[in-house]
Amino acid sequence: MHTSTTSTAALEPWSIEQLQQATQGYWLNDKKPAGQIKRILTDSRDAEAGDAFLALKGERFDAHDFIAQVAAQGCDIAIVSRPVDADICQLVVEDTRLALGLLGAYRRQQNPQLKVIALTGSSGKTTTKEMLGSILSRLAPTLVTRGNLNNDLGVPVMLLELRSEHQYAVMELGASHQGEIDYTSNMVQPHVAGIINIGTAHLGEFGGRDGICRAKSEIYAHISETSIIPAVDDFAEAIRAAVRTEKSLSFGTGGEVYASDMVLEAQSSSFTLNTPQGSKTVRLPFAGEHNVENATAAAAFALAIGINLDDIVAGLEQAVGAKGRLNFIPHKEFLFIDDTYNANPGSMRAAAEVLAQQQGIRVMVTGDIGELGSSAAIEHYKLGRDLVSVKGINFVVAVGEFAPAAQEGARSTQYGKKMQAFLNQEQALPFLIDLIETHHPQPISLLFKGSRYTHMETLMAALMEKL
Known part of the structure; x- marks a missing residue:
């Protein structure tokens, strides 16, 4: 599982006994490592001497396949839900996903x-x-x-x-x-x-x-x-x-x-x-x-x-916003608002209200919202209708599979001309460049937002590069 989630701070070590007690597992062939375990991790790339690698199994991957690799990296222990042919001490548990939960709960109780x-x-x-x-x-x-x-x-x-x-x-x-x-x-x-x-x-x-x-x-x-x-x-x-x-x-x-x-x-x-x-x-x-x-x-x-x-x-x-959460980035004479971290219908509408407060020509660039299931088309339709109706927003540029649904919603209002729809970022980029060139030297504020998988920050970066 290649999501690097490892902290740089020194973690509190685990004893062999704590590891077994928390996971309720058993040591394969009674073979236990000596000394303490400095950390438990799920990313095989980071595993080294002193670590315990916990092998998760997902729908599309099985980290048990990486155990020989972590052993070669010097890792001391593999926490597994089935024994593996590798030269490493193995703590066998019923389910590694649940064992991770048990380890987290144990550390909390400590x-x-x-x-x-x-x-x-x-x-x-x-x-x-x-x-x-x-x-x-x-x-x-x-x-x-x-x-x-x-x-x-x-x-x-x-x-x-x-x-x-x-x-x-x-x-x-x-x-x-x-x-x-x-x-x-x-x-x-x-x-x-x-x-x-x-x-x-x-x-x-x-x-x-x-x-x-x-x-x-x-x-x-x-x-x-x-x-x-x-x-x-x-x-x-x-x-x-x-x-x-x-x-x-x-x-x-x-x-x-x-x-x-x-x-x-x-x-x-x-x-x-x-x-x-x-x-x-x-x-x-x-x-x-x-x-x-x-x-x-x-x-x-x-x-x-x-x-x-x-x-x-x-x-x-003194609070500071998380990256991609309404971050204001002045770039040349333009204001870019990076709200690309994620999106749902409520946060999309809230972002539009923030954009409406900014200076000059206000352009909202939206990506698709995911995880809406069978309501996706109707939710994007309603969103398109609502975004173009926000007073102070001059243009909405919708990008993605559901952009046409958003545009239909926009056209159900008197403000339909405010919205342009594109199926992908490559098509949207030339339009955005043209939009900025047309309205320059007026101040222009652009807000980018979409669900995480749409990577709207890529389009924002591409546009910044071209200006």
Whole structure:
């Protein structure tokens, strides 16, 4: 499995006994290595002396095939679900995927000093997580989910990085099927956890938004202290019904933690953060009303684990967005907004509102949204209709298989001429160059966004190169 997810920090070693105890496996032919294990990893390319390589098996790959290679690299142990003909100590377990979960859970249990926050939602998870990381890491060493390590494999990989100096952990939990969040939240044992929102991401896998709500609500079964809930959501009642803790804290309009006096600037925002601990002004270095909402969610999680309001405000004001999340990049006399990390219908609309706040000619370049299942065409149609209707947006350039569906939606409005549709990036690039040349020297702001697999950052980079 070639996703390099290895941290550079020194990890806490494992003893041979701990490894066996955690995985409930047995040593093949009673052959055990001597000494401690410095780290457990799933990427064969990084395996070396002192490591244990855990061989995962997926639909299209089987890392058991790489065990001879890791042995040649000097790796001491292979954790396997079937013995392999290779000169390496083998810890045989029933299922390596589950063994990874057991190892993550074991490491979590070994760190009772830790205060753990877990969060899930359809959009805003990553930004809220980064805001929480900013609040907590000012106060004490904090482990924060990196990148998109939020699934049944990513969560335990993150937990393996826990060290005794960590006082806080912020774990983002994703769901691509029912039962996944039940599994990962049981592993992380959060003190405080909750849902940020229920949107339309992953519609295909869940057969509708109520299915998404059920899957994400699994997080509420494993909270030891306080449940966090959105005050405003189409599924607010269903979410409340899933809460099992005595204590809960709501955020958003009508909730206990909410924003007022909001001022939205082109690249930032300010608002009054109102909480049960009092109210404070926040100058947030993020654009868009949706990011103010993310900030109130982050504040609610932080309050629930005992962080005071001044520390929350200081952390929010110093927060930095994740790469590809509304990053503003001035390039020559143009403004490029890189929001290419991912997309769902809700975040696409929120990005359009941010673009509408910028200067000059405003161009939104969109890629397809994935994981919408049979609703993909209608969702893109509605998106096309809505994006061209955003006041202040001059052009929408849709790229991908569902671009024609988006264009049909645009044409159902009086603003149909604002949208151009292209099936691929190669076709879109000359149009964008021409668009910029036509309107230059007026200031031009361009926002790029699409689902991860569409790699809209490639089109953005190609356009920057040509200017």
